[in-house]
Amino acid sequence: MSSNTTYGVLQSWELPDFRGTGTLYRHLKSGAQVFHLANDDPENMFAFSFATLPEDSTGVAHILEHTVLCGSREFPLKDPFLQLLKGSVNTFLNAMTYPDKTVYPAASPVRQDLFNMMKVYGDAVFHPLLKPEFFRQEGHRLQFTPQGDLEITGIVYNEMKGNYSSPDSIAAEKCYQSLFPDTLYRHDSGGDPAVIPELTFEEFEEFHRRYYHPSNARIILYGDIPAEEYLEFLDREFLGAFQESTTFLVQDEQPRWEAPRVFETTYPVEPQEDLSRRSSVTLNWLLFPVTETRRLLAASILTEILLGNSGAPLTKALIDSGLGQDVSPVFGLETDLREAVFSVGLRGTDTDQAQAIEELTLSTLRDLARKGFEPELVEGALRRVEFHHREQKSGPSGMRVMNRVLRSWMYGGSPAAGLRFSEDLEALRDRLSRDPRFFEAMIEELLLDNTHRSTVIVRPDPDQTRREEEALREELARRRDSLIEAEEEQIRRETADLERLQTEPDDPRAVETVPFLSLEDVPREIRRTPFLLEPLGSGASLYRHNEATRGILYLDLAFDFGRLSPREEALLNLLGGAFTETGLPGLSFDQFNRQVNLKTGGISVYVSNQTHLKDLSRVRRLFMVRLKVLDRAWQEGAELLKRLLGEIDFSDSARLVQILEEMLQEMLGGVVPAGNYFAGLRALRGLNGLLAAEEEINGISQLLHLRRMVQEDPDALGRELLALALRLMDPARVNVNITGSKPLADELSRWLPSLLETLRSRREAFSREGGLEEEVFLGEGDVPGVILPPGTAPGREYLLASAGVSYVAAALRGVSFGEPLAAAQDVVAHLLRTGLLWEKIRMQGGAYGAFAQSRTAEGVFSFASYRDPHCARTIRAYQESLRELAREEVSPGVLDLAKVSMLGRELRPLTPREAGFMNFRRRLLGVDDELRQMTRDQVRAVSPGEIRQVAELLGENFSEASLAVLGGKAALKELRRDETLPGRTGEFVLTELGL
Incomplete structure (x- = not known):
């Protein structure tokens, strides 16, 4: 069918900022509007977008966003979205609920992969099954606890309980809602946990019927696939089956106030x-x-x-x-x-x-x-x-266009x-x-x-959690007592129906309907990045990546350092945060920031710790200073950086106190929303020296350090920071990376010796003043880096916060890089997070997310859950998933899908900036192209038997797994009652976070 007779062209625009042409089409039969931005980007993107206007805070739009992806007319599976995750090479695949719209975007550098995802997503939004069981799974449901009490659960319900535990999230919602009391924006489209249980299945179905129609759709297409291919596909697969409709609600305008x-x-x-x-x-x-x-x-x-x-x-x-x-x-x-x-x-x-x-x-x-x-x-x-x-x-650039x-x-x-x-x-x-x-x-x-x-x-x-939990308990108890026999039987029957649907495997014939790439569609060879390596003298090396970077020049300084005192470890995060924020002699911090804005695209400073793959006992520790600057202003920006490194100063004690308080508030606001990250680091810190250092710098330990530092003498703290900064920035221990056009990179490389000389002079002057009494210990041997001892950890720790849901982490010994089963362990992590963990912890357990991570460089394996209503059940699910994977051999087809997804990451287009910096870091960590190709070949060669071996090994090691849980008091009581919990034995050590 020709798009000329199926679509009308409404308008076209030349868009030089995006190197392409934008065209707006209208599908004549259904009324759908389609915007295509055609350019030379091979990372194509599509998005189905619908105006979705909530009339209450039941979260109907959010629950629908989840549930349309739980099976459709052509793909009658429990979760086609999960199937795509298992075997796609996508660079983006998700769905998002906004206050007034719902969007289903995906991106891929492979044409067939993109159309595969579009077929599944299009069928999902226009022809979902919307089974009542999955409404209860994704939204809310009543069920009986083992003790016979009633409880409310559901993935969105638990997700939003987590959202309503975060002061920052609460503030964000209230701030915009406050301005729109007479419009739909006064509602929470994500859902208020107190209101979500009021949503009925009939209202849910009606919301889909009203809004998920092509006439209400705005479809965005982006990239180098011709519009004709897209438009014919959309008409053939979806739009041609619909007639235009006009049954949609329209937003009301907010009347303006006469007073605040x-x-x-x-x-x-x-x-x-x-x-x-x-x-x-x-x-x-x-x-x-x-x-x-x-x-x-x-x-x-x-x-x-x-x-x-x-x-x-x-x-x-x-x-x-x-x-x-x-x-x-x-x-x-x-x-x-x-x-x-x-x-x-x-x-x-x-x-x-x-x-x-x-x-x-x-x-x-x-x-x-x-x-x-x-x-x-x-x-x-x-x-x-x-x-x-x-x-x-x-x-994906297409996402920013979207x-x-x-x-x-x-x-x-x-x-x-x-x-x-x-x-x-x-x-x-x-x-x-x-x-x-x-x-x-x-x-x-x-x-x-x-x-x-x-x-x-x-x-x-401080009484809100107790008050809300008590009110909920009383309401559920009242409902429990008022249930007649038929109602109780209905709840039990619905629970059994959902559990049966969740645990029964999909029909193999239905699974075969999902389109996938084959392993042969994925290149065997790695993508190589050309570079030049030049000596800078005094032990320094220069890496050159001559790339077209759209008029921007990038400079990276990586200073090697090694073992520090506990106090210095605690100061590293503050050093990075304060480095560009305290001004210079004769230049206050606001004046300096103004110069940064005027002359650069930004200066960033942070610490990077990575295991060196040529010697896994060593950690390469890098103090990173990074500059980005427009080509035409590179000298101004470079000279400003030279001044910063040559005159770095932390003597503004009032400003240092402000920075400390800002960093503390940022961490206080970030712990609960990112509870899986913080609990995960806490569980890992006792297994490996690098991970212990990461936890000191970025984890709960850093939060505790910041709380102490805000009480300290800022003048003394400033002197410590200066001494630490100059010790770390040793020009004899620096590697430099330049990414940009060759002529300007040549100029910058000729300028570099003056920067290093400035830094050398500053360190020598400070040393003469007695500020550098000893060098940073780097260790000995041919491989750069230092051996860091593991941290001390209790093995079981509970991080107490006012969180309506939990974040459950487990960490255990695993296979190390270079060992025969290392690649298989990486595949095991992918299989778990896109299979058993998703089913046991998300679908059946009601958590928003569940993850497995293989870190062969550190020889560890870890699990984490996100916004999870359970603790003990989740920890058991980790262990049971390993046992099942060891017991039931993975089919070659499933294994190939995992390999497609993992190896397909190499296909993600990189910006010249990304390619240059990634190659620079790889070289510093001993990751050459031969090693990368060997690792890629090993993943391709992983067998079902090796998957079983790794699962058995990890299952055995789980008896010594370290556990860390971040959650509220109710979850702590649950854990303390359970005496048969897998993992390390002993009591949970309680750490009160004061959140």
């Missing part, structure tokens, strides 16, 4: 003596429709001017005030709603400071509007935004409106040349004169 309003809400926290400075206060303004894309660009640059870094004028005023410890978790410009929202405020404050924070914010804005901005500040923000747009970032397209298209604007950045920026610069006070006028119009403003106060409530 104040809202207050709470978040749960564990009872403790001191709850001071645990609140957040955020001011929020409703601005204008996001379809006004040029205005939106101007607002984004104004946001960068006001808030773009710690030295930006509004950010600095708030932090310097001492009214709070860090900026609000809701900060900046929100553009994923129909109208833009601007938010600013503080966390780590008290509720009685709300008026002072509000007055300070408004008075600062008034001063800025009256006095005006310095031209250098405005130019720096313009360059920063331009840099972010120009830079080729990691991840976000820009939907921002306008979903609300009646042009799909191409957000894709003309250069044109819009040029128009803005022209406007600024004619109206130098343009941004000051924006402040007055959008913020000072805008009475549609909310102040949202989020405070801790």
Whole structure:
């Protein structure tokens, strides 16, 4: 069928920023609209998008997003999405629920893989089975506990219980909801756990019927696959079966307020003596429709001017005030709603400071509007935004296009409106040349004169968890007591029906309907990255990656270091956080940040620890300093970096205290949302020296260190940081990487010796002053690196926080890199997380996620769950999954799918920046191309028998697994009652996090 007679072309645009042409089509029969951005990118992407407008907080849109992927007309499986995960080479595959839309995107560098995913996703959204059993699995259900009590569970229900345990998530929801009390945005599209159980299956079905129709669809296509192929496929497979419909709800506009309003809400926290400075206060303004894309660009640059870094004028005023410890978790410009929202405020404050924070914010804005901005500040923000747009970032480019397209298209604007950045920026610069006070006028119009403003106060409530759990228990007990025999039998029957559906294997004939790539479709050879290696003298080496990087030059400095004292280990994270944030002699931190914005695309500093693959006993520890700069301004940026390294200074004690408090607040807000990461590191730290170091720098230990450091003398702390920085930055122990165009890379390489000489002189001067008493121990031998001892860990640890759900981690000894079964262990991890763990812990257990990770470089294997209603059951599921994998031989077909997915990662297109830096790191860790090819060949050769051997080995080792659980008091009681829990024996050591 010709697309010329099936589709009408509504409009076409040349889009030079994305090296292509955008065309908007309308499917004549169904009314579906399709936007295709055609360019030369081989990483193609599609997205099915629907306006989904919730009328309550039952989470119907969110539950539907999960459930449409649980089987469809053509793919009648329990979980076709899981089948795709098992054997696709996708670079993105997921679905997302927004406050007013639901999106199903996928990307792949392989044409057939992309169409395979499109066929499964299209059938899922337009023809889902929507079985009642899967509504109960994904949404909510009543079931009986082993003790005979009633409980509520469900994947989305448990996911949102976790969301409602995070103060940052609560603040984010309340801030935008507060501004839209008369529209659908007052509801939580993700679902409020207190309201989710009110959703009926009939309402759920009706929501799909109303919104998941092609007439309500906005389909985005991106990449080098011709539009004709896409359009014929869409018509043949999906759209041709539908007639146009107009049964959709339309969003109401929010009437503007005549005066600002104040809202207050709470978040749960564990009872403790001191709850001071645990609140957040955020001011929020409703601005204008996001379809006004040029205005939106101007607002984004104004946001960068006001808030773009710690030295930006509004950010600095708030932090310097001492009214709070860090900026609000809701900060900046929100553009994923129909109208833009601007938010600013503080966390780590008290509720009685709300008026002072509000007055300070408004008075600062008034001063800025009256006095005006310095031209250098405005130019720096313009360059920063331009840099972010120009830079080729990691991840599919099509996803960034999707976000820009939907921002306008979903609300009646042009799909191409957000894709003309250069044109819009040029128009803005022209406007600024004619109206130098343009941004000051924006402040007055959008913020000072805008009475549609909310102040949202989020405070801790130590009784909230107990109160809510008690109310839920009483309600469930009341319902339990009121059940008649027929109702009780219905609950038990529904539970049994769901369990039977979950545990029965899919019909092999249905599995065969899912399209997959074959192992032969995946290249046998690795992708190689050309580079040049040159000596810099004094032990330093230069790696050159001459690549076309769209006018950007990248410089990476990797300083080797080794074993440190416990105190120095604790300081490493602070050193990275403070390195560019404390200013220089004669240059305050805000002035320095302004220079960074004006002259660079950013300077970042952090610590990297990796096992050296030529000697697994050694850890290569690198202090990384990274610069990115526009080609035309590389000398300015490079000289600024030289000044930073040559004059690094931590003597601004007041600023150091601010940085400490900001870092502490960031970690306090991040622990519960990322509980699987923190519990996982905690379980691993006793098994390996590198992992112990990682936990000290980035885990719960770092949180405890920061809590102590905020009480210390900042002057003494600053001197320690300076001594540590200069010890680590030894020019005789540095490797340098340059990625960029050859002519400019040549110039930068000729400049490098002056940078190293500056650093050498600074260290020598500091040494003469007695600041460098000893060198950092690096160890001995041909292989660089140091031997780090494992940390001390209890084997069983409970991290107590006010979390409505748990995060359960287990870590055990595994196979090491270079051993015969190393590749098989990597495949085992993939098989578990896309098979048994998904089924046992997500589908049957109700957790949002479950993971397995093989770290052969460290000789360990680990498990973790995410937003999990169970603890003991999950730990048993880890062990049972290994036993099942050892007992039931994996079929060659399933094993080949795992290999396709794993080996297909090599197909992901890399930006020149990514390729250069990845190759640089590999070389430092002893990973040459021969080793990479050998590893790839080993994965391809893994046999079912080797899978069984690894599963048996890990199953035996599970008896000594270290366990770490992050959760609330109820889960702790569950664990303490269970005396037959697998893993290490003994009591759970309790660590109270005060969260």
